[in-house]
Amino acid sequence: MKKFIITIVCMLCAAPLLFAQTLLSPNENLKLSFRLNEKGTPTYALTFKGKTVISESTLGFVINQKEDFNSNFEITDVQFAEANSVWQPVLGENKEIRDHHKEMLVHLTQKNNGQQLNLRFRLFNDGLGFRYEFPVQSNFRHFRIQEELTVFQLSGNHKAFWIPADYDTNEFPITTSAISEIPKLIDKVREEPLAAKAPTPNVAVQTPLMLKSSDGLYINLHEAALVNYPAMMLNVSATKHQLSAHLVPDKNGVKGYVQTGSVTPWRTIVVSDDARDILASNLILNLNEPCKITDTSWIHPTKYIGVWWEYFIGGGSTWAYSDDRDITIGVTDYQKLKPNGHHGANTEHVKKYINFAAQHGFDAVLVEGWNEGWEDNYAYDKERIYSFTKAYPDFDVKALHQYAAAKGVKLIMQHETTSSVVDYERHLHEAFRFMKDNGYDAVKTGYVGPIIPRSEYHDGQWMVNHYNYVAETAAKYRIMVNSHEAVRPTGMSRTYPNWVAQESARGTEFESFNGNRPEHTTILPFTRLMGGAMDYTPGIFEGDLRRYGNNKAKRSTTLVKQLALYVTMYSPLQMAADLPENYEKHLDAFQFIKDVAADWDNTYILEAEPGDYITIARKSKGKNEWFIGAITDENAREALIDFSFLPKGKTYTATLYTDGKNADWRTNPNSYSIKTMKVTQKTKLKQRLAPSGGLAISIK
């Protein structure tokens, strides 16, 4: 009798499971469908206001040695939930973030072997997140991922803003093309000279991937909460308009080592028919774990200058102290080396930067090239490249700390690893202790070149764990992290808000290689910045590098566009990257950089079209001050600023930094004018932006 009852109960609960499960977003604009197909393979589909975002797409894995972990499933349970809460990021674009979503958790069991796999879907008004969950189960404890089979079947030949998939770099220029054109364009893009490259064998692109459909949908594909898992790239089937997960392997070809009782990152699909909603989305942050740091009082927004740009411009300044390249860390006596006479990070020179920072109200000075080892920073073949605790003879750590502290300025340490990551890990604790002993509270990490351990790529599971480990360990020392050449962010700054920014894309340094296009920064917020703040290092006033020496590169923007980037490129860590002497020549324009905030109460996306233009207004954290940035691509345009975000009934003074009348990034890039005007909530302003120009406004 007992058996009979159980059967009935199971039939009752199993019955609805044979049909598709659906979930609606809180505002019901998005609809998710889930079902098992005839092979028992999990599938999902997504619509936005009735339009197809993702048509039926399969899910699952190949594990171990070609083991099927994507078919022959049955649904054993489905659970629904809804959450609606508000949380406060430590640093951010908004003081408060609402997390309102509906959730569906599908329990699956493979019929042949009883292996369990759960799928958790969270549907927000601005998109979908879903992840795989591997529940604890007896006899299924460890497995290797051969491939994740997640498919994103698009509804057409969308326009894509893409960089080629590569296991070691994300510093490619961004190409805009139809999906169908990617195969014929990708090889050329991959020729881009970069410090370490490991292209995928097939046609694939990286996330965040921005798409625009012919029926007016903006779709962004990425991932959230990348923990103990490789980064996801996307295979491209150009004819089927199909994208599918391509996880970054280790060099033995394994994509991931998994222990059950764990989850994958969230696969994210942010979608809207208004491009501004993509930039305004907090979906990725919402899918990350809450802050794991109890006391966050030491985490602060930072505006900084640095001994940095001078290394790129061809003026002769070097990271290295000596021209002698036969260096063995711990053996070479630097006191006996002959200095090359043009080492950037020397005490007197750094003091000038500190003076400038103090004079103009900057929080900090980054100093690169302060430590032993740069003479022979030979990637991959050399394991112990740098000392992380020994400064060059001409860089007086103690004296500079005191000098800076007396002027209220912090120094930012650099830990370039040249990707000898194991060596960095070996010295991580002593490196952080050295920082704390000398008054540093922020580090810029760097991962140029191929990785040691030599089984690993920049974006594989092992390195993902490394970056997270550094952020977590730094938090214990109350150190903020700004990682360069790391895997692109996935919203982890919510969990570790001391991980204040990353590079992880083509930054301003490429302006010194003639490498950025005018449209570049109108795309980045739709791609790279979807995962988190970027240390883009804007603020280049002297755009013609021929001034310094042999470098023939020219900045690809007007001067005012450089100002606007402080608003359009969100980061709580903002550099004024140019040389102090160049700012001194344009102190009026420089005032905007001095004034602009780096942490915000509110953000208003006023205008946006990927590849064309972006206009954003933001309110300073805790202050009645607003800053507006507007940028355009190679085409001039008229920005429309609607000041309705201002409080009612009050009049404010706005200072406008505009491109000069004949400004043009090619012919007249440094022409600008500054004026003030009164604005209220009702003001609407039309303002012309020059080709690759901008507009910056501060309001008090």
Next chain:
Amino acid sequence: MKKFIITIVCMLCAAPLLFAQTLLSPNENLKLSFRLNEKGTPTYALTFKGKTVISESTLGFVINQKEDFNSNFEITDVQFAEANSVWQPVLGENKEIRDHHKEMLVHLTQKNNGQQLNLRFRLFNDGLGFRYEFPVQSNFRHFRIQEELTVFQLSGNHKAFWIPADYDTNEFPITTSAISEIPKLIDKVREEPLAAKAPTPNVAVQTPLMLKSSDGLYINLHEAALVNYPAMMLNVSATKHQLSAHLVPDKNGVKGYVQTGSVTPWRTIVVSDDARDILASNLILNLNEPCKITDTSWIHPTKYIGVWWEYFIGGGSTWAYSDDRDITIGVTDYQKLKPNGHHGANTEHVKKYINFAAQHGFDAVLVEGWNEGWEDNYAYDKERIYSFTKAYPDFDVKALHQYAAAKGVKLIMQHETTSSVVDYERHLHEAFRFMKDNGYDAVKTGYVGPIIPRSEYHDGQWMVNHYNYVAETAAKYRIMVNSHEAVRPTGMSRTYPNWVAQESARGTEFESFNGNRPEHTTILPFTRLMGGAMDYTPGIFEGDLRRYGNNKAKRSTTLVKQLALYVTMYSPLQMAADLPENYEKHLDAFQFIKDVAADWDNTYILEAEPGDYITIARKSKGKNEWFIGAITDENAREALIDFSFLPKGKTYTATLYTDGKNADWRTNPNSYSIKTMKVTQKTKLKQRLAPSGGLAISIK
């Protein structure tokens, strides 16, 4: 005119360099010849008392992508030197060691590209050491070793005592065969079940390799001072009787990453016509760098017992605390886990071991399985396996430290890594600090299973650097290291005397798998122990493991042979490996283990033939006490003990522990008798050893 003078000078110095260079050992028994052959390839040859040890053999490298770095050389300089000095090891077989050698340093330059390579030969009375040196030179700074081409051309089809080459393990049983037989025997030997195996693709064997020629020479090939370089295995050309270097690669196939301004390990050839000289040789220690630890007062010989053997005998005791295998370190709350009830390292049980150690004068107790993680110690696929600072709930670190300290006993910590080496390095400092905070001064490290980083093998350059790094870091914390499953030693204990012992061969644990042969310990001193002390863990009194449960293994020696091993198997770290209860049954025989020293003023090799027998006498460090051990293989024999090593004119009481009359390792292994006799310098004793039997003598 200036040019002309230079030419003359060069001709003068170049003239003799066209002919072979020779070097004689201090006693002139050994003669080394060096010349460049017609291809400009460096070659060497070695004779002992006129007999060929190595006939002309080539030297050099293939580097980078098949670049020739072994021919087209010219000799640019040859320098000769002689050294004769005495040094004192911190712990050792002898209080003083003489380093008397003649040296020849040959400077070579490759004619086509100017790349320089030096060869340094040191010729001792007991053998030859030579190494490659890569001087600092402009335009040749970093290179990869594709293969080292060092050849050892033997004079005939010698008898060899060998284990198969393997990048991940050295725990094979030792095979004795002619060189010509190795190819047909090796596959079978490689079937041996071991935790991690990575056999070489070709026929090759490991060093230390012991050889015996038909004309009566004993030749031992190994290396000294293995630093920042992979271990050397030896390719076997069975028909040519030729051995050649086979360096352990990383998984990308690179053998070594070299920066000029460095040296290789020494290739060592210990040779004599008396097997005893091989065991007495200090050549390998002499070729290592002097001690790098300034204050060595904390390094001491240690006799210990341990919660260890009980895990092997099948009695049910486990390293793991719980049977729940779903463990995540840092997440799993062990307080909430159900204990399995048979966890070995529990406080009460450990106290019994401490009591026993204190009662019988042992210095320390090793406790394995004390820390979180053993339930799911899944090699290679799991990176964070153990906590190195969190004890199991039933192991009270503080209480046990106090308990042991009150009784004058130390605890030895275990750091099993299961070869998740990166994770161990991440936690190394906190692990060592935890040890010091809790009174530990010695650690047993373990490397079971394949390595993470997943590009690496146990014996490759990266792991070699790891083992050295652990020893060096431990020294900073005043911690002694006993490494298991590490690369075999190469005399590094001279430089880091806190690296007191290693396993790195087939130890006593294999007695519990029915795995050791009677001859095993008559070969090990000629092979594995040539590089340094072995933590062989002898002292198994209860040899029939059927007593405990389902384990059918039986010890392959008599009980007395177990005693003799404390003398024949040199180690300053000696375990009494059996259960206390088994010693309590044989307290009379146990007395020898209690008495025997672990550090020595002098060592006298009385009898020795690899594979057959060894008889050694040693004088205790700083005491007028002597201990003698004699062992034999499966054949009974009569040992001849010549007491002439004793001081003149004094009479001493010797206690003899002998095999019983009918003792036999197969049928009657635990039969022994104990008697005393008076001995003087003139005494000569003949004593029968049973099949796989032994003899142990203590003299006061």
